[in-house]
Amino acid sequence: MATQEAKWTKLADLSEVPVGEAKAVQIGVGRSIALFNVDSKLYATDNQCPHMGYPLTRGRIRHGILTCDWHERSFDLEGGGCFNVECDDLQTFPAEVRDGEIWVQLGDLTYRRKAEHLSLLWEGLLSGDRWTMSKAIALLLKGGVPEVEIVELILRHLGRHIASSHGSEAGWDVARLMNGLSVGRRYKDADRLIAMTTAACAASGGAAERLEVVPLPDPVAWENIEPWVHSFSRDGHSGRIERCLFTAYTLGDADKILPLLFECTVEPHFLGFPDNLISLSYLSEAVDEFGWEKAFELVFNLSAKLIGRRRGDPQRFRRDAIGIMREKLRELDTSDIATTNYDEDAFVSALTSVDIQKSFNGVADALQCGVQIDRLISTLVLLAADRMARTPVNVDAGWECLTTELNLAASLRTVQRIAGDAAAAKGIFHAAWLIFDDRWLNIPSRTLTPPPVEAAFNASNEEEGIQQITNAIETLNVPSVGGQVLAYLNAGYSGDTLLYALGKAILWNDTATEILPTLRTVFDEWNNCAEHPARNQLLVALARYATDIRTNKDGQSATTTAIRFAEGRTTVEIFED
Numbered sequence: 001m002a003t004q005e006a007k008w009t010k011l012a013d014l015s016e017v018p019v020g021e022a023k024a025v026q027i028g029v030g031r032s033i034a035l036f037n038v039d040s041k042l043y044a045t046d047n048q049c050p051h052m053g054y055p056l057t058r059g060r061i062r063h064g065i066l067t068c069d070w071h072e073r074s075f076d077l078e079g080g081g082c083f084n085v086e087c088d089d090l091q092t093f094p095a096e097v098r099d100g101e102i103w104v105q106l107g108d109l110t111y112r113r114k115a116e117h118l119s120l121l122w123e124g125l126l127s128g129d130r131w132t133m134s135k136a137i138a139l140l141l142k143g144g145v146p147e148v149e150i151v152e153l154i155l156r157h158l159g160r161h162i163a164s165s166h167g168s169e170a171g172w173d174v175a176r177l178m179n180g181l182s183v184g185r186r187y188k189d190a191d192r193l194i195a196m197t198t199a200a201c202a203a204s205g206g207a208a209e210r211l212e213v214v215p216l217p218d219p220v221a222w223e224n225i226e227p228w229v230h231s232f233s234r235d236g237h238s239g240r241i242e243r244c245l246f247t248a249y250t251l252g253d254a255d256k257i258l259p260l261l262f263e264c265t266v267e268p269h270f271l272g273f274p275d276n277l278i279s280l281s282y283l284s285e286a287v288d289e290f291g292w293e294k295a296f297e298l299v300f301n302l303s304a305k306l307i308g309r310r311r312g313d314p315q316r317f318r319r320d321a322i323g324i325m326r327e328k329l330r331e332l333d334t335s336d337i338a339t340t341n342y343d344e345d346a347f348v349s350a351l352t353s354v355d356i357q358k359s360f361n362g363v364a365d366a367l368q369c370g371v372q373i374d375r376l377i378s379t380l381v382l383l384a385a386d387r388m389a390r391t392p393v394n395v396d397a398g399w400e401c402l403t404t405e406l407n408l409a410a411s412l413r414t415v416q417r418i419a420g421d422a423a424a425a426k427g428i429f430h431a432a433w434l435i436f437d438d439r440w441l442n443i444p445s446r447t448l449t450p451p452p453v454e455a456a457f458n459a460s461n462e463e464e465g466i467q468q469i470t471n472a473i474e475t476l477n478v479p480s481v482g483g484q485v486l487a488y489l490n491a492g493y494s495g496d497t498l499l500y501a502l503g504k505a506i507l508w509n510d511t512a513t514e515i516l517p518t519l520r521t522v523f524d525e526w527n528n529c530a531e532h533p534a535r536n537q538l539l540v541a542l543a544r545y546a547t548d549i550r551t552n553k554d555g556q557s558a559t560t561t562a563i564r565f566a567e568g569r570t571t572v573e574i575f576e577d
């Protein structure tokens, strides 16, 4: 009894809460308890409305029902049950009067609402409401729930959402989810939460039940499935592919599935479908990170939609390109790889020649000269970054095309890791086609050398330099931000620190959802291309892109309010801070 007694706390004198009145009492940092005196009976509840945190001491009470003054959610004053379906229950505490003092049994206040908050997150994912998702994630993290459990729920929702409501375009949802998680891990606290919430928002949307996919009956083996998937992919039968993949999984052939998917998607007939490679690389990442058991529904459904999509008749240039790629693949003799020097300038010149024959000849020459595939990938990444760093912004800068070039090039590293050099080599033809296809962009060809630094560096130290660059981003100063980045780097200041600051500025803008895949690519490629003289163009490219598409609206209010909500603060305290 003594320990039980010790959990009772005196919160006020009875004289401070007259009949019909309410009083808020602060307990520790953030949290406050509401005391109500109703007809001389004392009640104690959390003062924070579970909906959006309005102080409940400002609410009204009738017939034992406490109604919040903001959006009218109402609660059983004694037990805390909420009468509105879309709101959590309210935490209540036993209260009694002892010798003119109000004592409340607060208990140990240990977090025990994980299940409730996971279903709140589920509700937010279904409705797409950013506040509900931000609040649920902030409460779960504050309660010590491991991030992986939160993300698994988001992934499960995304699998069902995409399966029931989306076509192959859903690859973008996966891109934003995986990149939001990847970028978020580089940050802490509020910055991390906003990255996670942005990722969750990308995954949100209605999800319906669908018939379960069942494996094909015996006798079926991998030797059947592999050619069937190739054939269904060629002919555009996504539903059949999904069933084959599911069958392979149940046969224990999960490790052969991703290489097969990549092999299908680098085929010449998929020239002009860059999102296949990009999305498959993010799906592979989901498998790496969460395992097949958590990711299979999403991977099988979306990848079948991607590689089983109908392509229609190719227009003339694409039809020619498919023919040339087939011819080049036939001619490519991997048993007789030359060991000549890699001529990067010749490769870049061919890629930007606006002549698909020259471009594919350049790819074949580069492959035949014996250079490592990952070096060719670095060239493609930096060529895309260099084009982003130089694209004129006065009319249409072509950001969608250019960021696709960059993200496709970076995705080839995953292709190489999972499906090997031969598949990655085919992927390089796809990257070359994309550059040719973007020939309408008015970007002069040049070699991948460090660009001249035209702007003077006017800051007296690194911090001031970063401040100037982020100010240029915030004021949408596209013409000068690239030069400022180059001047900063040329002065010898840290690119890592600048990239971290750029990422933070991007995360807090409401265009973050759009920029996330490119931001993540720049983070990765900044390390992958560390030895290349044109590496700085990655940061110039990112700064120009983020500045030009920025809307100057921040996306912070839901996140900052959610963090303070998770600390137990009421909205009045939040706004008074």
Ligand code: FES
Pocket (backbone or CB within 6 Å): 049, 050, 051, 052, 053, 054, 068, 069, 070, 071, 072, 073
């Ligand atoms: S009903 Fe209380 S904050 Fe919305």
